Amino acid sequence: MRILLLDKNHPLITEQLLEKNFILEEDFTSSYNEVCHKIENYDGVIIRSRIPLDQNFLEKAKNLKFIARVGAGMENIDILVAEKLGIQLINSPEGNRDSVAEHVVGMLLILMNRLFIASNEVKNGIWLREENRGDELLGKTVGLIGYGNMGKATGKRLSGFGCKVIFHDILPNLSDEFASQVSLEELKNQAEILSLHIPLTAETNYLIDGRFISEMKKDFYFVNTARGKNVETKSLVKALKSGKVKGACLDVLEYEKASFENLETNNEDLNYLLNSEKVIVTPHIAGWTHQSKEKLAQVIVDKILLSYSN
Numbered sequence: 001m002r003i004l005l006l007d008k009n010h011p012l013i014t015e016q017l018l019e020k021n022f023i024l025e026e027d028f029t030s031s032y033n034e035v036c037h038k039i040e041n042y043d044g045v046i047i048r049s050r051i052p053l054d055q056n057f058l059e060k061a062k063n064l065k066f067i068a069r070v071g072a073g074m075e076n077i078d079i080l081v082a083e084k085l086g087i088q089l090i091n092s093p094e095g096n097r098d099s100v101a102e103h104v105v106g107m108l109l110i111l112m113n114r115l116f117i118a119s120n121e122v123k124n125g126i127w128l129r130e131e132n133r134g135d136e137l138l139g140k141t142v143g144l145i146g147y148g149n150m151g152k153a154t155g156k157r158l159s160g161f162g163c164k165v166i167f168h169d170i171l172p173n174l175s176d177e178f179a180s181q182v183s184l185e186e187l188k189n190q191a192e193i194l195s196l197h198i199p200l201t202a203e204t205n206y207l208i209d210g211r212f213i214s215e216m217k218k219d220f221y222f223v224n225t226a227r228g229k230n231v232e233t234k235s236l237v238k239a240l241k242s243g244k245v246k247g248a249c250l251d252v253l254e255y256e257k258a259s260f261e262n263l264e265t266n267n268e269d270l271n272y273l274l275n276s277e278k279v280i281v282t283p284h285i286a287g288w289t290h291q292s293k294e295k296l297a298q299v300i301v302d303k304i305l306l307s308y309s310n
Helices: 012-017 032-041 055-060 079-084 095-111 114-125 149-159 184-190 210-214 233-242 268-275 290-308
Strands: 002-005 023-024 044-047 066-069 088-090 141-145 162-168 193-196 220-224 245-250 279-281
Touching: 002 012, 002 032, 012 023, 012 290, 032 055, 044 088, 044 290, 055 079, 066 290, 079 088, 088 290, 095 220, 095 245, 095 279, 095 290, 141 149, 141 184, 141 233, 149 162, 162 184, 210 233, 233 245, 233 268, 268 279
Parallel strands: 002 023, 002 044, 044 066, 066 088, 141 162, 141 193, 193 220, 220 245, 245 279
Antiparallel strands: none
């Protein structure tokens, strides 16, 4: 079986697949068109986010049996076309769920306790105590949208901080010892912290918009480690300015490139987020730890071997 690797990943992918007699080719520089020209020669492809696997690409991949994405999201793949063509889709959300969950908790603790602000003030000779009084996680009601790998890992950790964790998911009967499933309406009525753990689809694009925010009964903290385009930024900024959103922890932004490697635009709303004391922004690294790099790769290898090893 011939596999094309289009992005750099942990070397264990190459090492373990070569041991099982797969034929591998690494190509981290060719353009979309160059890859399209040769993709028919491969049985499998392993990707992250560099190249979109759209309908044109997939129709040229006449011998492709599987697409493996080292990560959770699959929005750079035309899933409907892939399924129609009988191409197996493999991803590895199990690999970075713990990293994402810890990032959520870390951002909330930093934001709610003003840790960056207070530390920078002291380093600049400013000693303010009352102005830096924090807000505890203990006793807060956390609403998670999405209760898959990332949502469950996050719910488990926040429940350990004494939070009441509720969630909404399109699949039924997912409640466990860490969190209780509720309707979206009930989540909007109760949540004091809102955290997204959903893929980017036509249904979830701009899920968090002005209307959604206005339907939240309480003022709330907002966390997004999912996808930037799950959120309508202009509505979030408006809510931050009004105080409806008390603070935001953003690991992803609407203005990221499709490859997630940089920002592709600059505007007034982005400048507000980058300069507001009410906002923490990180560069799409919630699932980006030393441990998750290895775990993401191992999950992918294990799934490929489960399906295609003789």
